[in-house]
Amino acid sequence: xxxxxxxxxxxxxxxxxxxxxxxxxxxxxxxxxxxxxxxxxxxxxxxxxxxxxxxxxxxxxxxxxxxxxxxxxxxxxxxxxxxxxxxxxxxxxxxxxxxxxxxxxxxxxxxxxxxxxxxxxxxxxxxxxxxxxxxxxxxxxxxxxxxx
Amino acid sequence: xxxxxxxxxxxxxxxxxxxxxxxxxxxxxxxxxxxxxxxxxxxxxxxxxxxxxxxxxxxxxxxxxxxxxxxxxxxxxxxxxxxxxxxxxxxxxxxxxxxxxxxxxxxxxxxxxxxxxxxxxxxxxxxxxxxxxxxxxxxxxxxxxxxx
Numbered sequence: 001x002x003x004x005x006x007x008x009x010x011x012x013x014x015x016x017x018x019x020x021x022x023x024x025x026x027x028x029x030x031x032x033x034x035x036x037x038x039x040x041x042x043x044x045x046x047x048x049x050x051x052x053x054x055x056x057x058x059x060x061x062x063x064x065x066x067x068x069x070x071x072x073x074x075x076x077x078x079x080x081x082x083x084x085x086x087x088x089x090x091x092x093x094x095x096x097x098x099x100x101x102x103x104x105x106x107x108x109x110x111x112x113x114x115x116x117x118x119x120x121x122x123x124x125x126x127x128x129x130x131x132x133x134x135x136x137x138x139x140x141x142x143x144x145x146x147x148x
Numbered sequence: 149x150x151x152x153x154x155x156x157x158x159x160x161x162x163x164x165x166x167x168x169x170x171x172x173x174x175x176x177x178x179x180x181x182x183x184x185x186x187x188x189x190x191x192x193x194x195x196x197x198x199x200x201x202x203x204x205x206x207x208x209x210x211x212x213x214x215x216x217x218x219x220x221x222x223x224x225x226x227x228x229x230x231x232x233x234x235x236x237x238x239x240x241x242x243x244x245x246x247x248x249x250x251x252x253x254x255x256x257x258x259x260x261x262x263x264x265x266x267x268x269x270x271x272x273x274x275x276x277x278x279x280x281x282x283x284x285x286x287x288x289x290x291x292x293x294x295x296x
Contacts, residue, residue: 046214053210053236062201066194068292087235087256088201092295108235144216147240 001122005098008032008076009122011041012100015056016078016130019043025138025145026130027079029056031064031094034072040064046145055145057085061092070094078127080107082146090115100127104135105146149270153246156180156224157270159189160248163204164226164278167191173286173293174278175227177204179212179242182220188212194293203293205233209240218242226275228255230294238263248275252283253294 001009008030015028030041042059045051054062057077067073070092075081078100081089086108089097096118099109103123113119135142149157156178163176178189190207193199202210205225215221218240223229226248229237234256237245244266247257251271261267283290 050214051210052212052214052240053206058201058206062199064200066198066200066292070295083235083239084232085235087231087233087238090235091231092200144214147218 001124004036005076005120005122008036008074008098009078009100009124009127011038012056012076012078013124013126013130015041015043015060016127019045019048019056020130020134022048024048025141026134027056027077029060029075029077029085031060032074032076039067039073044145047141052145055082055085057081057088061088074098076100078124079131080105080109080121081112082107086112089117096120098122100124101131103128104131149272152184153224153268153270156184156222156246157226157248157272157275159186160204160224160226161272161274161278163189163191163208164275167193167196167204168278168282170196172196173289174282175204175225177208177223177225177233179208180222180224187215187221192293195289200293203230203233205229205236209236222246224248226272227279228253228257228269229260230255234260237265244268246270248272249279251276252279 012028020026024047025044040063045054074096076098080102168174172195173192188211193202222244224246228250
């Protein structure tokens, strides 16, 4: 992992851990600009806000506010993005996607790569451990969050 | 158009017109349950809330609250859903999609049909007229909303 990727993932992982501490689903994300500047960060808020629409990636996207042009931005997320969040990345033309891990959930990152997004799967053990622990402890909540 | 479809589309169209009256992007949506009961409704809120993440479909989905199982629900939207909103429909397994029109914007409804969603395009003139008027008056805002 490059230093830049590690630093970006650290922000997403921090969000995921904040989510866990709140009793929520521990997935975090952040959106960075072309020079590595943080544009927005967020975490899944299904439990905290009783809001099924706030996934980590949509929270980070919202936090970045209204922007014109996402081609030079990077979305980093602790977990492979579900179809909902993959659709967000594709629709807005987010240029790069860093995925913490895709072992506990395989979302739409291959599809995004096929459609021109620069995708890197970091295979990060800390992201994976966080999700494995959560899924083992809250299987029904996890199923709810991904519509299973 | 069946009576049921017309009644459901009327709710989405009402939301779209509310959005137009607020100076927003005139796209509305609603989620209905298996017996035609309204679960949630909403509209694009990019302008109203300065929130790029609230599309009509995500607003309706959020308004419905946390549910277990979307297979017997119907999402109705005045406009073909963008990738972001199509991803929402696919991820949560929303069983049916009613699209007001797909002439002014062709989103992911074919992709959803390929993946088992029951898709009906209603080709409704009122939905189309609303979007044509909006796009002509606010082309930059429309481009912003779909990431162009």
